[in-house]
Amino acid sequence: xxxxxxxxxxxxxxxxxxxxxxxxxxxxxxxxxxxxxxxxxxxxxxxxxxxxxxxxxxxxxxxxxxxxxxxxxxxxxxxxxxxxxxxxxxxxxxxxxxxxxxxxxxxxxxxxxxxxxxxxxxxxxxxxxxxxxxxxxxxxxxxxxxxxxxxxxxxxxxxxxxxxxxxxxxxxxxxxx
Amino acid sequence: xxxxxxxxxxxxxxxxxxxxxxxxxxxxxxxxxxxxxxxxxxxxxxxxxxxxxxxxxxxxxxxxxxxxxxxxxxxxxxxxxxxxxxxxxxxxxxxxxxxxxxxxxxxxxxxxxxxxxxxxxxxxxxxxxxxxxxxxxxxxxxxxxxxxxxxxxxxxxxxxxxxxxxxxxxxxxxxxxxxxxxxxxxxxxxxxxxxxxxxxxxxxxxxxxxxxxxxxxxxxxxxxxxxxxxxxxxxxxxxxxxxxxxxxxxxxxxxxxxxxxxxxxxxxxxxxxxxxxxxxxxxxxxxxxxxxxxxxxxxxxxxxxxxxxxxxxxxxxxxxxxxxxxxxxxxxxxxxxxxxxxxxxxxxxxxxxxxxxxxxxxxxxxxxxxxxxxxxxxxxxxxxxxxxxxxxxxxxxxxxxxxxxxxxxxxxxxxxxxxxxxxxxxxxxxxxxxxxxxxxxxxxxxxxxxxxxxxxxxxxxxxxxxxxxxxxxxxxxxxxxxxxxxxxxxxxxxxxxxxxxxxxxxxxxxxxxxxxxxxxxxxxxxxx
Numbered sequence: 051x052x053x054x055x056x057x058x059x060x061x062x063x064x065x066x067x068x069x070x071x072x073x074x075x076x077x078x079x080x081x082x083x084x085x086x087x088x089x090x091x092x093x094x095x096x097x098x099x100x101x102x103x104x105x106x107x108x109x110x111x112x113x114x115x116x117x118x119x120x121x122x123x124x125x126x127x128x129x130x131x132x133x134x135x136x137x138x139x140x141x142x143x144x145x146x147x148x149x150x151x152x153x154x155x156x157x158x159x160x161x162x163x164x165x166x167x168x169x170x171x172x173x174x175x176x177x178x179x180x181x182x183x184x185x186x187x188x189x190x191x192x193x194x195x196x197x198x199x200x201x202x203x204x205x206x207x208x209x210x211x212x213x214x215x216x217x218x219x220x221x222x223x224x225x226x227x
Numbered sequence: 228x229x230x231x232x233x234x235x236x237x238x239x240x241x242x243x244x245x246x247x248x249x250x251x252x253x254x255x256x257x258x259x260x261x262x263x264x265x266x267x268x269x270x271x272x273x274x275x276x277x278x279x280x281x282x283x284x285x286x287x288x289x290x291x292x293x294x295x296x297x298x299x300x301x302x303x304x305x306x307x308x309x310x311x312x313x314x315x316x317x318x319x320x321x322x323x324x325x326x327x328x329x330x331x332x333x334x335x336x337x338x339x340x341x342x343x344x345x346x347x348x349x350x351x352x353x354x355x356x357x358x359x360x361x362x363x364x365x366x367x368x369x370x371x372x373x374x375x376x377x378x379x380x381x382x383x384x385x386x387x388x389x390x391x392x393x394x395x396x397x398x399x400x401x402x403x404x405x406x407x408x409x410x411x412x413x414x415x416x417x418x419x420x421x422x423x424x425x426x427x428x429x430x431x432x433x434x435x436x437x438x439x440x441x442x443x444x445x446x447x448x449x450x451x452x453x454x455x456x457x458x459x460x461x462x463x464x465x466x467x468x469x470x471x472x473x474x475x476x477x478x479x480x481x482x483x484x485x486x487x488x489x490x491x492x493x494x495x496x497x498x499x500x501x502x503x504x505x506x507x508x509x510x511x512x513x514x515x516x517x518x519x520x521x522x523x524x525x526x527x528x529x530x531x532x533x534x535x536x537x538x539x540x541x542x543x544x545x546x547x548x549x550x551x552x553x554x555x556x557x558x559x560x561x562x563x564x565x566x567x568x569x570x571x572x573x574x575x576x577x578x579x580x581x582x583x584x585x586x587x588x589x590x591x592x593x594x595x596x597x598x599x600x601x602x603x604x605x606x607x608x609x610x611x612x613x614x615x616x617x618x619x620x621x622x623x624x625x626x627x628x629x630x631x632x633x634x635x636x637x638x639x640x641x642x643x644x645x646x647x648x649x650x651x652x653x654x655x656x657x658x659x660x661x662x663x664x665x666x667x668x669x670x671x672x673x674x675x676x677x678x679x680x681x682x683x684x685x686x687x688x689x690x691x692x693x694x695x696x697x698x699x700x701x702x703x704x705x706x707x708x709x710x711x712x713x714x715x716x717x718x719x720x721x722x723x724x725x726x727x728x729x730x731x732x733x734x735x736x737x738x739x740x741x742x743x744x745x746x747x748x749x750x751x752x753x754x755x
Contacts, residue, residue, distance in 0.1 A: 086627040088619075126625050126736065132661035211631060 072101040072224035075189060079117050079220055083200070084213040092130075094147065095121035101192075101224065103183060108154045108162070116148040138206050144171045149179075160184055164194070170203040181220070192222040273354070275591045276536035278543050279306040279584075287531040287540065289656075291554075292646045292671055292678030296471055299553040305568055306548065309584040314343035314364045317402035320413065323381045325396020331403075331411060339405045345588045351595070358596025361418075361589045362433075366546060367580055368404040368414020379448060387447040389496060390440035394429025400439040416580065418542075418593070421499065422515050424690065434515040434600035436691045438496035442509065446491030449484070456484035463487075465550070465565075466502045470557040472672050478506045489724040497691075498698030498721045502550055502559070503674040507723045511698035517686050519598040522638040522657060526696050527670045528681040531656075538597065539590035547580040554674050602687045609750050617751025620744050624737050629659060635685035635755055643667035646678030665733030669696045689753040693720030699731045703749045709738040 079094045096118030103111045120141040122133050134141045148169040155163050157180070164179045181194030200206060201214050208214070277283075284300055291298065318334055321327070342360045347353070380398050384390070392398050400423060401415040424435035449459065460480055469475040482490075494500070494509050501510040513526065518538075524530045530541045544552070550560040551568055562569045569575070574582040585593070621627060631637045639659040642648050644667045648658055659682065670676045680696065694700045700711065701719035710716050711731040718729055737748060 085625065086622050086631075088622040088627075090625065124625075128661060128663055128736070129625050129628070132659075135660055137660060211627060
């Protein structure tokens with residue numbers, strides 16, 4: 051009995067236990083970067099995720115999500131081919147981009163902030179992602195936007211025409227499991 | 228030099244124990260230095276680089292993509308043993324129907340006049356003027372070279388070859404030379420032969436992508452004079468053969484005269500055979516205007532260009548020395564089965580070059596002239612709104628990444644399909660490491676091959692064309708025509724004579740833009 055109780059206690063300490071688990075029904079993972087004064091947009095596909103989220107149990111909420119680095123798409127095929135090379139995403143060595151939450155805090159009702167680790171091109175850096183989580187009767191919308199410095203991850207070199215800062219836009223429609 | 232003198236002078240003054248002399252000596256020495264500086268400027272004292280410096284050439288010259296292929300340049304002793312060109316005054320050649328009556332007789336009355344004399348060069352302006360003489364000097368002009376003496380420039384030739392002439396009837400690709408009173412030589416193969424463009428209005432743009440009907444003209448002459456193909460084939464192979472590609476030889480020697488003539492005539496103006504290119508891989512002639520800012524020379528980025536010295540070496544190579552370079556043991560002008568350098572007596576260049584070289588001063592002057600070339604005034608008048616829209620599309624489409632203002636090139640090389648840049652190239656060269664998927668053969672299978680193409684500058688694109696490495700596309704509009712990617716496309720520029728259709732692939736940017744946006748983009752490009 052004591053063993054069972056211990057297991058229950060341990061499980062309760064794990065993120066996601068007793069939480070709402072969500073699967074991704076539809077997703078948009080995009081980025082924007084200023085190139086020669088023009089806002090260039092792109093997307094990633096191939097999202098794989100594990101999301102546990104309950105606004106009343108944030109300490110036990112969390113997520114990990116990854117995208118296929120080779121799915122980068124800016125609408126210009128040859129540019130995408132270049133982005134996949136070693137100077138940028140180096141998809142042969144680093145095929146997956148992963149983000150994992152460490153802690154989630156509530157800022158306002160439906161507005162949260164996740165402290166995360168972004169694993170990109172072999173570099174792991176802390177990022178903070180403000181996001182909203184709106185629960186509807188049949189689905190939930192999770193939306194987050196944050197900025198990152200591509201130089202921190204050696205995504206290309208310093209450039210006079212390409213900005214260092216990249217805006218990341220995440221939009222997910224989730225269904226509760 | 229002035230900086231060194233001032234620095235040395237300052238150190239000397241600081242070391243003097245009798246500092247009190249400073250006040251009296253300083254103004255005097257400063258005055259002397261000033262006089263020296265002014266004198267240096269006025270006399271154009273320049274440190275003329277040494278052209279044939281093998282170490283420097285090897286450093287600037289990119290290797291072939293096949294690293295087993297060894298390129299060995301002619302030794303310095305050999306180069307230095309060649310006599311220097313003596314550059315005489317040259318005279319216009321008229322197309323025969325436009326030649327003023329008695330013109331040649333009037334030339335026969337003239338004394339020969341040497342126009343390049345280093346002792347008469349004292350200012351930068353003098354260097355540029357002297358360089359102009361070098362630019363127009365036809366290195367194959369000699370007393371022996373009177374095969375045609377301009378007589379071939381009749382109406383039938385002009386119509387048959389499409390060779391353009393100026394509104395005054397001048398044929399600007401050749402010059403008459405007088406090296407002996409009473410004797411006129413017809414000469415070409417100067418820099419101006421390939422880098423002179425005659426506009427539709429009959430004006431001339433010096434240094435531009437030339438439009439001399441080099442190949443079509445030769446095809447016409449071959450046909451007219453019934454020159455046997457066997458006589459021509461070996462010369463063609465010397466010109467464009469790549470010995471480490473067996474197909475290269477069979478391609479050249481399998482053609483009969485009709486096929487060769489047909490292919491020569493298929494080369495549009497602005498596209499020509501060139502030594503080191505491949506058979507049926509003619510060259511889209513580059514423009515020299517603005518080249519001072521360009522870091523690599525040749526479509527394949529064959530040589531780095533970091534200043535006049537590199538351009539001098541490039542010019543020396545392209546005006547004959549590359550034909551004396553050993554490509555994996557094959558010397559295009561070599562004797563003993565193309566394995567040894569010829570002596571002057573053994574020299575047998577099928578293209579008219581003589582066993583001579585330019586002096587370092589001549590080549591330096593040439594670089595100063597080329598650097599001084601300016602684009603002509605743009606005759607196009609477009610609505611500002613349309614230009615702005617085109618510029619916005621240029622930015623949105625990411626053109627700016629490679630064709631970066633203000634040069635409208637990033638001055639980088641892009642690898643071709645089939646070539647992976649080694650790490651040392653990525654470290655030592657300016658490489659934008661993605662192929663734009665154009666036809667890689669020029670850079671993989673020719674003597675000028677490097678595994679790369681240079682990102683061309685779009686400046687002055689309004690007076691250039693045909694486009695792409697082998698001049699397959701006649702206009703900017705054709706570049707953005709999606710149909711060119713299909714196998715049933717009929718190239719609007721050079722189309723090998725043995726095919727009826729041919730896809731012109733690669734650089735497929737902006738293909739699916741709406742028609743209006745394409746027009747705006749092209750408008751913007753024509754303003755550069």
